[in-house]
Each structure stands twice: as C-alpha cells, then as structure tokens.
Amino acid sequence: MSAPSQKLRKSPARVHRFARAIFSTSHRNIGFGYLAISCIAVVIGTILSWLMRAHLSWPNWSLPLHGLILPEEYLALVTMHGTLMLFFVLTVAPQTGFGNLILPGQIGARRMAFPRLNALGMWITAAGLAVLLCAFFVPGGSPIAGWTSYPPLSVSALAGPGEGAGQDLWLASIALFGIGGAVGAVVMLTTIVKLRCTGMTWRRVPLTVWGWFTGALLAVPAFSVLLAAIVLLFCDRHLGSAFFIPRADVINATLISRHGSGSPLLWLHLFWFFGHPEVYIAILPGMGLTSMVIANFSRRRVFAYRLMIATTLAIGLLGILVWGHHMFVAGLNPFAGTAFAAASLAIAVPSTAKVLSWLATCWRARPFLTTPMLFALGFVSLFISGGLSGIIVAQPILDEYLHNTFFIVGHFHLIMAMAAVFGLFCATYYWFPLLAGGRMLSERLGKWHFWLTLLFAYTTFLPMYFSGLDAEPRHYAQLTGLNPPAQALLGAHTVLQLHITGGAFALGLTQFLFLFNLVRAMRSPEVAPANPWSATTMEWAPYALLEPCPDLPTPVVYQRPCHYSDDGTTFIAQWEPPQPSNPERE
Amino acid sequence: MKLLRSGAPVFILGIILLCLCTQAFGQGCAQCLDSTRATPPAVQAAYRHAIYLLVGAASTLFLVGLYLLRREP
Amino acid sequence: MPTILTPPGIYQPRRPGRPGDLGEGDSGSGRRPPTDKRTGGNGDGDNWSDRPQGRRGPRERLSRARVGLFFALGGDLMFFIALVSVFFVAKTSGHFDAYSRYINDWLPTSIPSILWLNTAVLLVSSVCAEIARRSMFRETDLMDEWFGFGRPTSRRAAIWLSATLALGALFLAGQWVAWTQLAAQHVLFNSNASSHFFYLITVAHAAHLFLGIAALVSALTFLARSRQLATRQVAVDATVWYWHAMGILWIFLFALLEYGQ
Numbered sequence: 001m002s003a004p005s006q007k008l009r010k011s012p013a014r015v016h017r018f019a020r021a022i023f024s025t026s027h028r029n030i031g032f033g034y035l036a037i038s039c040i041a042v043v044i045g046t047i048l049s050w051l052m053r054a055h056l057s058w059p060n061w062s063l064p065l066h067g068l069i070l071p072e073e074y075l076a077l078v079t080m081h082g083t084l085m086l087f088f089v090l091t092v093a094p095q096t097g098f099g100n101l102i103l104p105g106q107i108g109a110r111r112m113a114f115p116r117l118n119a120l121g122m123w124i125t126a127a128g129l130a131v132l133l134c135a136f137f138v139p140g141g142s143p144i145a146g147w148t149s150y151p152p153l154s155v156s157a158l159a160g161p162g163e164g165a166g167q168d169l170w171l172a173s174i175a176l177f178g179i180g181g182a183v184g185a186v187v188m189l190t191t192i193v194k195l196r197c198t199g200m201t202w203r204r205v206p207l208t209v210w211g212w213f214t215g216a217l218l219a220v221p222a223f224s225v226l227l228a229a230i231v232l233l234f235c236d237r238h239l240g241s242a243f244f245i246p247r248a249d250v251i252n253a254t255l256i257s258r259h260g261s262g263s264p265l266l267w268l269h270l271f272w273f274f275g276h277p278e279v280y281i282a283i284l285p286g287m288g289l290t291s292m293v294i295a296n297f298s299r300r301r302v303f304a305y306r307l308m309i310a311t312t313l314a315i316g317l318l319g320i321l322v323w324g325h326h327m328f329v330a331g332l333n334p335f336a337g338t339a340f341a342a343a344s345l346a347i348a349v350p351s352t353a354k355v356l357s358w359l360a361t362c363w364r365a366r367p368f369l370t371t372p373m374l375f376a377l378g379f380v381s382l383f384i385s386g387g388l389s390g391i392i393v394a395q396p397i398l399d400e401y402l403h404n405t406f407f408i409v410g411h412f413h414l415i416m417a418m419a420a421v422f423g424l425f426c427a428t429y430y431w432f433p434l435l436a437g438g439r440m441l442s443e444r445l446g447k448w449h450f451w452l453t454l455l456f457a458y459t460t461f462l463p464m465y466f467s468g469l470d471a472e473p474r475h476y477a478q479l480t481g482l483n484p485p486a487q488a489l490l491g492a493h494t495v496l497q498l499h500i501t502g503g504a505f506a507l508g509l510t511q512f513l514f515l516f517n518l519v520r521a522m523r524s525p526e527v528a529p530a531n532p533w534s535a536t537t538m539e540w541a542p543y544a545l546l547e548p549c550p551d552l553p554t555p556v557v558y559q560r561p562c563h564y565s566d567d568g569t570t571f572i573a574q575w576e577p578p579q580p581s582n583p584e585r586e
Numbered sequence: 587m588k589l590l591r592s593g594a595p596v597f598i599l600g601i602i603l604l605c606l607c608t609q610a611f612g613q614g615c616a617q618c619l620d621s622t623r624a625t626p627p628a629v630q631a632a633y634r635h636a637i638y639l640l641v642g643a644a645s646t647l648f649l650v651g652l653y654l655l656r657r658e659p
Numbered sequence: 660m661p662t663i664l665t666p667p668g669i670y671q672p673r674r675p676g677r678p679g680d681l682g683e684g685d686s687g688s689g690r691r692p693p694t695d696k697r698t699g700g701n702g703d704g705d706n707w708s709d710r711p712q713g714r715r716g717p718r719e720r721l722s723r724a725r726v727g728l729f730f731a732l733g734g735d736l737m738f739f740i741a742l743v744s745v746f747f748v749a750k751t752s753g754h755f756d757a758y759s760r761y762i763n764d765w766l767p768t769s770i771p772s773i774l775w776l777n778t779a780v781l782l783v784s785s786v787c788a789e790i791a792r793r794s795m796f797r798e799t800d801l802m803d804e805w806f807g808f809g810r811p812t813s814r815r816a817a818i819w820l821s822a823t824l825a826l827g828a829l830f831l832a833g834q835w836v837a838w839t840q841l842a843a844q845h846v847l848f849n850s851n852a853s854s855h856f857f858y859l860i861t862v863a864h865a866a867h868l869f870l871g872i873a874a875l876v877s878a879l880t881f882l883a884r885s886r887q888l889a890t891r892q893v894a895v896d897a898t899v900w901y902w903h904a905m906g907i908l909w910i911f912l913f914a915l916l917e918y919g920q
Contacts, residue, residue, distance in 0.1 A: 113723055182734050190727040193655045194719075202656060217651060220730050221644040221737040228741035235859065240849030243745060247754045260852030261754045261764075265633075270741055273640055313652065320644045324637075333622045333630060336637065342604060626761050632751040636744035643740045647733045654729075 025115035026547060031101030032435075033122045034092050037129050041088035044133070046508050048081040053501040059478040072161050074477035075144035080135070082147030083170065087177050088129050090282040090420050095219070096122070096184040098285065098427050099212045101435060103188065105539030106206050108197025108555030108575075110547075113190040121183035128176035131169055138165040145170075146475070148271055151244035151264045155236050158252040168237070175230045178223040185219035188212055197538075199557035203309075204574065206537045206561050207302065210309050211288025214316035215281040221320070222277035229270035236262070243267075268330050272323035280319040282416055284312060286423025287354060287383075290376045292561070293426055294358050296535050297373035298365035299568030303357045305560070311350035318347045328396040329403045337396045344394035351387055355380060365568075371446030372533070375426035378454050379419050385458075386415025389465060404475070407468025410461050418457045425453070425514070430533065434545055438527035445517040452510040460503035467493045467500075534571055536561045541575040724893045725900070732904050735867070739908060742863065743915060746856050750920070767920035768853045771840045777833035778913055784826030785906040791819030792899040795892050805888055813882045816895055820882070823902065824875045827868060834865050853920055860912050864905070871905050874898040 021029060054061055055069045055077075062068050069077070100118065104111055112118050135142045143166040145154035157164035192213045196205070205213075235241040242258035244267045249256050295302045302308060324332055324340030332340075358380050367373055389411040393399045402408060432441050464472075470489055472479065479490050479497065531540040538544060543552050555575065563572035622630070753763035794800070800811040838858070841847075848858040874897075881894040 114727060117727075182731075186727050186730045186734070189651075189655075189730050190723055193726050194723040217648055220734040221647055224734040224737035225640070225644075225741040228738045228745075231859075231863070232742075232745060235848075235855070241855040241859075242852065243749065243855065259850060260749065260855060261752045262749065263752060266745055266748055269633075269637070269640075270745070273644075273741075317645065317648055320648060321641055329618070331618055331621050333625075333633065334618050336634070337618075626751070626753070626763075628751040628763070629748070629753070632748045636748050639740060639744050639747070643737060647737065651730070651733065655726075 023119065025119045027100045027104050027112045027115070027118065028545065030112075030118055030122045031097055031099070033126065034097035034100060037122075037126055038089045038093035038097055041084040041092075041129060045081050045084040045089060046511075048077050048084070050505060050508060052077045052081065053504045055477065056479060057497050057501040059480055069477075071477035072144050073141070075146070075160075075475065076142040076162055076166075078475055079144055079146050079149075079170075080132075080142050083132060083174070085417065086147055086278070086282070087174065088125075088132075090416055091181065091278060092125060093424050094283075094285040094420060094427070095212060095215045095281055096125070096181070096188070098424075098431070099184075099188055102427075102431055102539050102545075103191060103209060103212055104195070105434070105541075105544040106209050106537055107192060107195065108200050108538045108541075108544075108557055109191060109195035110552075110555075111195075112187055113195055114187050117183055118187045121180045121187065124176050124180035124183065128173045128180060131176060132173035135162075135166045135169040135173070138169060140164045140166050143167040143170045148275070149233070149267075150271075151233065151236065151267050152249055152251060154233060155245050156251045156256060157237075158254055158256075160252075168234075171230050171234055171237075175227060178227045178230070181219055182223040182227075185216040185223070188216040189220070192216075197555040197557060200538070203306070204557055204560045206288070207291040207305070207308055207312065208285060208288035208537075210312045211285040214312050215284045218277040218281050218284075218316050218319060222274045222281070225270055226274035229267060229274070232270070233267065265327070265331055268327050269323070272326040273320075275326065276323040277316075277319045279412070279416060280315060282420045283383075283423075284316065286379060286420050286426075287315075288312065289423055289427055289430075290358060290379045291354075291361070292537065293372050293376040293430055294361050294367070294380075295562045296533060297370060297376075298362040298367040299564040299571070300361055300365050301562040301564065303360035304353075305562075307353060308357055311353045314350040315347060315354075318343055318350070322347065325394055325399070328399040334396065341394055341396050345391060348387075348391050348394075351383075355384060355387075370429075370533070371441070371443055371450060372426050372430035374447065374450045375422050375429060378450060379422040379426060381454070382414050382419035382422060382457065385462065386411055386413075386419055390415065401471075402468060404473060405468040406464040406472040406474060409474055410464030410468055413461045413464070414457075418461065422453075425450075431539070432521065433528050433532055434539060436522060438530075439521050439524060440526075440528045440532060441517050441521045445513055445520075449510065449513045449517065452513065453507065456503050456507035456510055460500055460507050463496050463500055463503075467496055531573075536563055536571055536573045538574050541573065720889050721893050721896060724897045728897050728900055732901070735904075736908070739860075739863070739912070742856075742860060743912075746860075746915070746919075749852055749856065752852075764852075765920075766851050766853055768841070768846060768851065768857045768916075770857075770917050771837040773833050773837050773840065774913065774917075777830050777837070778909065780826050780833065781830045781906050781909055784823045784830065785903055787819050787826065788823040788899040788902045791816045791823065792896055794819065795895045801888070813891060816891075817879055817882045820875055820879055820895065820898075823899075824872060824879070827872050827875065827902075831865055831868060831872070834861055837861070857916060860916060864909055864912055867908075868905050871898070871902050874901060 024030070051063065051069065052074065055074055060068070100112060100122075103109075140157075141162040143149070143154070143162045144160050145163065145167060149167070149170065153159045154163065154167055157167070192205075192209060232241075232243045236244050240258060242260035242262040244262045244264050245256065245258065246263065247258060247261045291302050291308055321343040322340055324336055325344045328337050328341075358376075362377075389407065393402050393408060393411060428435075429441055429446055433439065467490075470493060471486075472490055472493060479493075480487070482490065530542060533540075538555060538557060541555060544555070546552060556577075557574045558577055559572060559574060561574050565571065750765050751763060753761050753765075756762050794815040795812055797812065800815070804810050804812050838861070841854075841857075846854050848855060878894045878898040882891050885891050885894070
C-alpha cells in the first residue's frame, strides 16, 4: 500500500524539478544553458572542419554512408562550420555563457537584471541552434553561401543546392540568434549599469566586466543591423524585391527579373557592419579575463588599469568604424577603402597597448604558472600572432592579393578560433571551483592539455600564412586538377596541406584530455578551499554566487581589485573591509 | 581626463601624419577604380551618406550610452 | 542624476595623523560633507554605505527598466537606420541599358492621404499615453493608493491607456486601409523599388506598433492585477516610453516617405 503511493508522490516531484530547471530564471542555469548550446555547436563544428580538411587533403576520399564529398557539399561544410563556430560558440560562450555565470558575482549582484527576459534570450538562442541544425536534413541540404551568405548566391533557390529551404532555415536561425543576442546584451548592460553593489564604482569594476560591457554595447547596434539585413534578404528571396540583386540576373540559366536595381554590395555593407563588431564581441571578454588572470597569478596589479579600460572601450568604438576592411576587393570605392583602412590600422594602437600591459604585468614577476595562467599567456601569444597579420591585411593594397586566400583563414583562426578559445579554456580552468561546487580541474592534465593544444594550434594554423602567401585560395573544394601554373604554385604545398590536416586532427583529439579532466573532476568528491587562486575579485567572495536569499550578507566592495602585497604573499580582496592599520585604499 | 591631456600631442601628431600621406589614398585594384568611375556621382554620394549614417548612428549610440552610463554612480 | 565620474575624495593623498585616516575626509571648513572612502565616496549625498543595492529607493526598479528600455530602443533604432540607409542607396541606384547609359528608374510611390490622418491619430495617442504615465507619478494620488484608499492612479491611468490602445488600434486599421488602397491601384510590394520601401517601412513600423499594443494590453493587465505599486508604475512607464519612441520614429519615417522619395 505504501509502495504505490510513494511512486505516485515521486513522479510529479521529478517532473516538477525538471520543469523548474528548464524554465529557471537563475543566472547560473541560464549560463549553463548557453554553455550547453556552445558545446553542442563546437562538437559539430569541429567534426565539420575535420571533414573539410580530409577532403582537401584526400579529395577522392569517400565519406562512409555518404560517398564522395562534392564541391557544393564542401561549400555546405564551410558554411555550417563557420556559422556554428562563430555564432554559437564564439559569441555565445564568452559573452552570454560565462557572462551569465560570473558577471553577477564579479559586480556583487545577486542576479542579472530582468531574469525572465534573460531566460527568454537563452531559449531563443537555443531555438536558433535547433533551426540551424535542421538545415542538414531538409531537401537540398545545408546552405552553401558561406557564413556570410553573400547574394546573389543566397538570393535564389536556383543558385545552388541547399539554397532553398536550407538557406531559409539559415536565415531564420540567424534571425533568432540576433534577437536572442540583442536580448542578452540588453540584460547584461542593465545589470552592469544598475546592479553593481555598494562600493563597486566604475573604476573598481574588474576588466572582465568592462569586456562584457563593451561587448554588449557593440551587440546592440550590430545585431539590429543584421536583423535588418536578414529581413531584406528574405524579401529578396520570397517577395520579389531587388535589394541585393540587380534588375536582371541570370542564375542557373534562368533569367530573374525584378523591379528595382539592387547590389550585392549593399548586403556586404550591412552584413559586415554587423560582422566586425561580432568578432570583437568574441574577443573582448577574453581580453579582460586575460588581464585579470595574468595580474592574479603574477601577484601584481594590472599595469595601467585605467588605460586598459580606455583601450577596451576604444577597441569597441573603433570596431564599429572598420567594417569596410572586409570589402576591399568587393568593388568598394577605393577612397572609402582608405578611410576604413586608416580606422583598421588605428585599432592596432589600443590592441598593442593591451599586449604591452599584459606583458608588463607579468614582467619579472615570477608568476605561478598554473593552468589558467598558462592559457592566459597562450591567449597573449596567439593574439600577437593572429593580430599582427591583421595589420597586414588592413592595408587595401596588400589585401588585394591576400583576400580570400588562406592567409586570412590563418589570421582569423589564430585570433578567433584559438585566442578566443584559449580565453574560454582559461575561464573554465579558473572558474571551475565556482561552477562545479568547489571542485578543481587537475593541474597535471591541464598543463598537458595546454601545451598540446598550443603546439597543435600553431601546427595547424601558422602554416596557413605560408600557403596563403602562395595564393592558396579559400573555399576551393580541391586544390588538385587546376591549370598548370596554379597547380605548380599549389603543388609545392601538398605536404603542408597534409601537415595542416594532421595538426587539425591532433588539435581536436587533444580536447579529449580536457573532457577526461572535466569528467574526472566532476566525479571526484574532493573540494578545494574557498578562493583557491587567492583572487581579489568579488566572484570569489563568500556567498557570492549563491541564490538570492534574504539572510545572506549584502555584498560590499571596499577597494579596487588586484591589491597584492609587494612580496606577493598576502592580498586584500575587494570584499575585505579596511583595517585600522591600513584604512585608505582606492 | 588627465590621460587625454598627456596623450593629446601624440594623438594630434598622429592625425597630422595621417593627413599627410595622401599618396596612399585610394589604394585598390584597377577594376575597383574603374567601377567607381562608372558609378554616377549621385550613387557614390548615396553610398557615402549611407555609410556616414550607419557609422554616425552607431557611434553616437555607443558614446551617448557610455556617457549616460558613466554618470550613474 | 548627479554627475559622478569619480567618487570625490577617492584619490586624495594620505594625510597622516589627521581625522581623514578612517576615511572621513572632513577638511573642517564645512565645504562638503564627509566622504566615506571605504565604500567609494559620498558623491552628492548618495550615502552608499547605508544604501545597498535593493534598498536604494523607490526609483530603483523604474530606473533599471528605463536603462533596459533605452538600450533595447537603441538597437531598434539601428534596425530602422539600416533600412533607411538602404533606402538612400536604392533611391539613386540604377542599371546600364543596352546603350551603356545609366538609367535610374526610381518612381516615388505617392502616399495615400489617409497616412496623414494616421499620423495625427498616433500623435494624439502619444498625448493620451503621456497623460496616463504622468498620472502614475502624481504624489497625492499615489499616497492614497499606497495606503489603500482606493486606486485613483490606476483607474486614471487605465482610462488614458485604454484611449491610447483604441487610438493605436485605429492607427493600425488606418495603415491596413492604406495598404489596401495601394493594392487596389496595383502598387504591390514588388511593383517598384520605391514600393519595396514603402511597404517594408510601414509594415516594420506597424509590427513594432503591434508589439506596443501588446505592451499596452499587458500594462492594463498589470494595473488591474498587480499588487505592487512599483510594478504598475514600471509597466506603465516602460510601455509609454516605448509608445513615444514608436511615435517619434513614425514621424521621421513618414517624413522620409512623404518628402524623401
């Protein structure tokens, strides 16, 4: 008699708990939700990149259960890899993923502003991912127009396989992503402005929060313009308008005639107006975290803290002005190109200031080379190697040659795929105790993970500079069977291609070390002491990231972060009240 | 503010140097220059105005937002 | 809002052995109140030490909602600015004919005159909305409502919000009439470059206004159902500011369509 009634009592409670977890408005659940979206996207994106590399190195390789990869299928791989990685990994994880998890703690808030809106934003983003993944399964398959979706390829279903339903699903997915991203950005901005605790003045806010703030400030105009571009492209595709295609165009032997004269250049302007701030949203939180982590493990204050705040904002503002540098060979007016080039070169100034600050912070400091510190230093290294090539291609005359070569692919992979991802790894290792109930990831495995990932990152992407300089083109499904002069040029790089492919596989496989580390740590019962890294920022304060509760003490901030004693042995956390012996502090 | 005052001469020098390098203006391939010359001035002006509008609006939003928010305690 | 770029007194040099040691910062001349350096200053009497977040006053939630709305509207503005930029480029774009002449065949779409009426209706609705919003902040009525002596503010606001709702619905109906009038003259979305923009701009604005109407309905629901006065204030305030923004945006868009084609 008791057994059946016990069973009845259990099931509604389980369903109730499940429903509560799904519809939770707690910032931790939302943050983990965003990270789950990124994890799914990164796994699929990596597999797609492996398929791309395999096809480039062995064009006659037959994919099991599928057959030969056709050129248009290669383009579909390129499109989906770029879309998944850039939108759903590199924008979601650093900005909204870790932002939702850690931001409230760092500013002493108990929650994010507008919790239900925040949850809605997360679910809209998840819906965006789901819609995108559906594109694999519709007739025609995934779109082939690239993550940039240039017209006229993306305008007509006749333009290629996957350009019908697949492209529509892509547009819907990115529209949902844009709306979700804008919602998340509004929530984040309001939180940073309004929910800082007592004593948390703008000068005391950690640099990571400045990175999130600037990223969110960029996201608001950028995603809106993307949404406008998508609406216009949708009208071109289905309502017979001519925003992005000319009056008459022959697509796939069919004359497409519209009223009105558009231009693909318009799409490029609108898309890249979004696209450039988008990549800064991917990197800015990582830059902020790198400053704080390097300072913490060097036991030194950040060199030129206020300048770092200014450079973060400067990079954000300049990021709005430079979108034309993606269009130097698109038929842009060359004088406009000069203006964009000048602004792009100008971004080198605050970026260099940041690099110098990172280096100066740990110069001769004999830092503790823990795994988060190693990943932060790896971030600096990859930022330099990826960023310096940015200065090269910011000049139109050099970009004439290098555009759409693997030089560009190397540039953005080093700085986005690797530097921003190193920022994510740094964040995971650093904040793991806060996210996993006090557990820490193994330092030994972490160091192996770091060194192998760094090695294979450079192995994979640095040679792309060389093959790009030798004019290896992007988006080409195969590099064999070309005309003799081109073949002679590219033939010299056959071994390099295999090397890059090997590096890519090794890079992906190394991440199993990280997964193993994660799983092992989650299963271990060992709990680290509070604030294991002896950090000064507020997320490490006692009770910082617990659910809001009336009897928890209110967070109060008394000084700036990164107060370390000169010998590095003691530190003053932001939440420690001043002692009579040392009362005055910033 | 102090930062700005100390860095201002360098900043101004940079702007002057930028304006002196007119030789580097208008880099681009011959095809781009041709297609630009083939575009009527009205269209060129329209693109220019559209670029100014987008840049101006976004930068204004960014800067005004920053200013208003820095006024918050 | 006071202008505080740096909490005053925070970077003052140390004065040993003086009353400023524990952060009082009282210079003794009576010029300004003591600065509490422990928590970040006492700029303009904010007195943060005793006002932690959550207890900063009745305007805290309202201020938060307004900041969020400011950013959301900023993004929305960028959406319409993108459309307007494309409008300007498309207006001058053309094609090369068989004789290599550049032909720009932009034919302005003449605006149905009902749009003037719609504009007037929207402006009046904004006035009603503003009256509703201000009535939510009138102190004497608020005190009555706070103490439970009836609900004068909510009732007054509900009346004016309902008027706004009716006028907004009338605007949308008028837009629909304008579209049917144009369609009857065979000017559809894909008839012409300028008609693309006419329909796109008016439909986008109407969609936003529809969201505004949904917000008005929810504000009325809040007024009827919500138990907290602050919630009702925030709901009405946010809705009305959104409504005003849509109204101002419409004025610019209408001027563009009427005079800018």
